[in-house]
Each structure stands twice: as C-alpha cells, then as structure tokens.
Amino acid sequence: MTEVTSGIEDAMSQVRDGWSTTATGGADQGTVRRANLSLVLRSLREGGARSRARLAADLGLNKATVSSLVTELRERGLVREGSAERGAVGRPGTIVEVDGAGAYGVGAEINVNHVSTRAVDLTGAVVSERRTSVDTRGLEPDEVVDRLVELLQGTLADLAALGTAPVSAVVGVAGLVDRDRGNVAVAANLGWQGVDLAGLLRAKLGDPDYLLEVDNEANLAAVAEATPGDPERRDILVIHGEVGIGGGIVADGRPFPGRRGYAGEFGHILVDPGGAVCGCGRTGCWETVIGLSHLIDLAADGDDDPLRSPLLDLEAKVEEISRRAAAGDERTLAALSEVGRWIGTGAAVLTNVLNPGMIVLSGYLGEIGEWIRDEVEAELAAGVLAPDAGGTRIALSALGFSAAVHGAAAVAIDHVYDDPTLVPRVVPTLEVMS
Template sequence: MRTAKLSLVLRQLRDHGPRSRARLATELGLTRTAVSALVAELADLGLVRAAGVERGGMGRPGTSVELDGAAVCGIGAEINVNHVAVIALDLAGNVVAEHRIALEAHKLAVDEVLDRLVELIERTDDDVRASGAHTIGVTVGVAGLLDRPREVLTVGPNLRWRDVPVGSELRARLGAAYPVSIENEGNLAAIAEAVPGDPNRQDILVIFGEVGVGGGIVAAGRLLRGHQGYAGEFGHMIVEPGGRRCGCGRVGCWETVCGLRALLDGAADPDDPMRDPALSLDERLAELNRRADLGDTRTIAALDAVGNWIGIGAAMLTNALNPSAIVLSGYFAEIGHHMRPAIEEHLLAGVLAPQAGGTRVEFSTLGFTAAVRGGAAVALEPVFDDPTLVAPPRAAALLGGDR
C-alpha cells in the first residue's frame, strides 16, 4: 500500500507538473499529513524536490514540489538501418548523455552491430555515473518484427536480420549491470510521443519514416501491441499491388512508395551528389529542404508524390482506428512541411467520416530521437511503479561507485 501511494504521488508530478502538498492531497484523495510524509520519503530517495511557491486559491501559499530524479537515469538505445543511437534521460526527462554512430547495419555482421551498440551503451552509462547518477535500466529498440517473450528479432527486412536473439546477445555483452529489455523501435517512438497528462496525445498513431516505415498505436494512453505483439507494422500494408518489391519480399508495401528510398529515387539520379553514401541522413534531408525551398521542380514533385502516398496510407489507418492525431516522425517530420498539403488532401479525401473524423496531422518535434527517448522512458517506468527501487542517495554513497 505504501509503495502504491508513493507511485501515485510520483506519477501525478510527472503527468501534471509541480504541485503543492495540499493540492496533491486534494487530487489524490489523501490527507495532507499522508501526502507530506510521502513527499518527504520521495525527497529522501532523491526523486522530488522543492519547486517554489504555489499561489492561488484560499489560504496561505504552499511550497510546491516537482520531480527531481537527477540521481537516476534510464537509457534508451536503438538499432536502425543507418545508425545505432543511445540516450540517457533522468526521471524528469532531461538529457544526461547522448551518442549516435552512423553505419550501414544491413551490410555488417550482426555481432559487429551489437558490439558497436554496446560500446555506446557503456559510454553512456559512464557519462551517467560521471554526472553523479546511476542507470536503473536499458531498453533497446530494434527495427522489425520482435518476438517479445523470447526477445528475438524474427524478421528485420531492412536490417536483413532473421531470428536474432537480440536480448540474450546484449545481456551476454553487458553483464548484469542493469536490467535490459528489448522492444520494437516503432512502439518506443509511439511511447515517446504519447505525452503523459496531455489529453491530445492519448489516442494517436505514430508513423515513423526512415528507410522503412513503422510506428505504434496508442489508445487511451496505452500502447496497443496486438494479439502477438506485432501491431504497428504500417509499412507493410499493401497499397500498390504490382508495384515495387519490398525488402520483406512482398510487392507494393506502403514503405516502397513513402520510405526514404522512394523519395531519394524520385528526387535525385543515382549520380547526384545527394546519393553519396558518405552523406549522413541529416545532410541528405537538409539538401532536400534546401532544394525545395529554392523551388526545384523535381524535388517538389518527389515530395508531393511521397506526400500523396503518406496521405493515402494515413487515411486507411484513420478509417480503421480514428485517432485524435497522426504524428509523423523520423524523416517525415524533418521535411514534412513540404508534404503537408498533399498529406492532408488525401487524408480528407480518403476518410469516410466528415473532416477526417477529427484526426489531425502533426509532426514530431523529437526528430530521430523518438525511439531512444521512448526506450529511456520505458527503462524508467519501474521507478514510477515502485519508487523504493531507488536507494536513498546516502545509501548509494556508502555502496560506492560499483555498477
């Protein structure tokens, strides 16, 4: 019961921001004495701190409290076709460390990719400890179909991986320093976009575009996984029968017409400098934006064509699920302002309900960090479930800096 009440207070501060003890007591249906004791315990754990004076209402102003949590971090990591990336967030969502390496994962051995990721995770954990915090857990997102109970990537079409036991391989490399969990990267991106406490982000579809296209479904604030955990593989809806062959082996998948490869094929010839493998993804997107801003007709036509297909697919999903918002992430967010008119036109035309059933098109502000941020949030979730998992700072000091 005590743990549950500590969790209630901590989640209320996460979801709704700083609050006085009196306000917390009213919102949670607890006595002020009980809340004061809970806040004191959370402060002793290093998870909350004083946040100034809360004014308004009757009586004397109260001192508000807010999440602190600088002593504990969650690490999110990602294996994608073009990169591996890692981020560490503290309990309040602040970035403590961040690392990313560009690589062509589909051209490398699985062991090499995993080794590079582990190097980044260990470097990030070193940064966390140097900041005076400790890592509570690591969640790794992978691109492809994941058998979550076994933590095996069964099919990664664009990585060209099959039946890779990602969970056991990473644990063997990392040891028992902290809990490690594995998740689909699209699901992690969706978790990052479903902002706790924001009523406009509780029923959303997140569509993440890079070489492949994936995403996640959030319904009533909870991730929808599906019967066997494979929900969200939007990129493999068949939208163009007889079209281009996909990396999954089928023909006409959505990602063949709106993935990054489709855009680059439409915007630039093979010998165009923008197709140089040495260019990073950010550099390629910056060049696409530059050309579109200058009015280059071929670039604009390619963006319109991809925007049309995004809108067609988004309409299919909206007819089925009627989200409050479709959040476009990954490369879609970086150049989406050029595609918005085409996307919205086809969304409105393709949805049966008036005004697309109230579904809005939004662009992520998280860039390519959505999946790793979602991973860090998942890694921190056990602390919100049971704040006593975190040793008080004084006890941690006695234990020393051991992992």
C-alpha cells in the same frame, strides 16, 4: 485539478483496484503501497510541485498517508522539499517536487544507418547523448551489438561521472520485437531474423543489475510524441519513416503494442499489388512507395546524383531534398508530391480503421512535412468515409531522426514512475553518542 487528471486517473484506478483485490486476498499491502507511491510521484511530475496537504486534497488521500508516502519518496531520493507554499491559508506547507537526480534511465536505438544512446534524469532532462553512423546492414548482429555496447559504455561512464547508474535501459530496433523475450523476430531492413538481442546485450554488458528491455523503434517514437497530460495526444498514430516505415499506436494516452508487441507495422500494409518488391519479400507494401529510398529514386537525376552517394548519411540526403524543393526544383517537387499522395492514401486506410485524433509524421517524414502536407491532407480527406476526415488531423514531429531514442529514454525513466521502489531506500542513521 483538470490539468493533471488525464495523467493520473489510471494510477488512481490501479490504487482502487489494489485495495479491492487486497480485500479478496489477491494483492498485498506492498502492491498497494507501490501503487500509492507511483500515484504521488506521477502527480508531482504532471501537476507540478505542491505541499503535502495540497497533494492529499488533489489525490483524495488522507494527509497522514500522503505524508508517509512523501517521506518514503524522499528517502529514495525521488523528491525533495524546498520553499514554503505561496498563497496558502494558515500555516504554509513546504513544497514537494520531483528530484531530477533521484534516478536515471538510458534509451538506445539500432537503425539501418546508425546506433545512438540518450540518458535522462527523473525530470526527463538530458544528461548524455551519443550517436555513431554505421551501415548496420553490412554487419552481423553480433558486430552491430558491439557498436551499440561501445556507445552504451560511454553513456554509463557519463552517468558514473555523476556518481550514479541507470535504473533501466530500453533499446529500440527497426523490426518485429517480442518484448517479453527481447527477441527480434524479423528486421527486414537489417537482414535479421530470430536474433536474441536482449541476451546479446546482457552478455556483452556483463549481466547488468538494471532493467534491460528491447522494443520496436517506431513504438518508441510514438511514446516520444505522446506528451503526458496533453488531451490532443491521447489517441494518436505515429508513422515513423527512415529507410523503412514503422508505426506506433497510442490509445487513451497509453502505447498499444498488440498481443506480442508486433502492432504498428504500418509499412507493410498492402497498397500497390502491382508495385515493387519490399525488403520483407512481399510486393506492394506501403514502405515501397513512401520509404526514403523510393523518394531518393524519384528525386535523383541519374546514377551520379549526390543523393545516391554512400558518403552522405540519411540526414544529409533529406536536407539536400529540402534544399532542392526550396529552390523550386521541379523533379524534386514532383517526387515529394507523389510520396505525399501515397502517405495520404495509407493514412486514410488507418483512419477508417482506427479514427485517431492525430496522425504524426515522424523521422524523415516529419523533416519533409512542409513539402508534402497538402497532398497528405487532400488524400486523407478523400479516402476517409467519415466527414471532415473523422476529425483526424496531420501533425509533424519536431524530433527528426532521434524520435525513437527519445522514446526509449522516456520509457526507461518511466519505469521509476511505475514502481518507485526500484530505487533503493536510504534511511538516515543517527550517530550513537558514547
């Protein structure tokens, strides 16, 4: 079962750990049951539909245990049984598969120029997407949350039309986030400091009964790039660029948020001590030389250049830069080349420290990737001590400016895979004949 082992080995380990601690009184049977339910559900997502007998063989559990687990998952609406297994020896078993309509998760994002939402079902299929352009820097935190709540209410209405509600919602924001408290410690580009974002959201949403979490947008963008079961994506760094620059770390297939969730603030690595003042108040941060604002300053030809127009959103500005590059505009190509070299310089620092298998350029950096890739790779090779850049490769995200909300939705629905008991169990009742 090589195609599924990378995704479920950790869950198997948790099951074994649960049994071990049970023996010493540290965990109860409910904990082990939840771990086993998670193990089966994740195996079906990552390894595909199979019979109960095949699941038992793949997971190393006895058939009676797997049969009981599948029955409970079915009663919770998370799996369904369908056709007979093909190619089976003897009596064919019934195929078990994930039921997409069994649970839904909602992702949301607050960024400098927009708020957005995305709802997905248990298979990751998108059932609702909403986005509104808004200059969040010109608003108080309370006003920004009002804009996001408007979108969230529309998304919740979309789910209500399907006869359901979310199990969890995860909100990404461009700043330092204390994940345990849902507090935004610092969001330099938003002008926020010490904002209780989770508290504001809960109050404005009427204290919802589903899980509600807040996380850093770049960490969530990293989750969106870490494809489950893909060995090439088990150790990656994601550099996510919009107005500011953030990052995310995925180690051995799992996001690494750091002690309090502050890991990945790559944009504030010091690279140019004599350079420009950053939005955070310090001088020479990486963000000042690779952020979109700096690229626009380099590429724009005068104050009246359309790239400086407040009427164009970020996506339109990046599209215009790409159009000029494709037309061979020398000023634009020179600007892209300079930014690419700075990206490579910082990427080399990160590679010397962490040696990831891949560095993914996300957000606007992914959108301009074809114009800067050569410079990035050249600086990476020159700046990394290990031969062949330590085996680190550069990849371009295909998610554009929506990477963070993609990741937020993925984290929201993954809570169900972590703990399937979040979804209520519905046991069919038998009618009593009088």
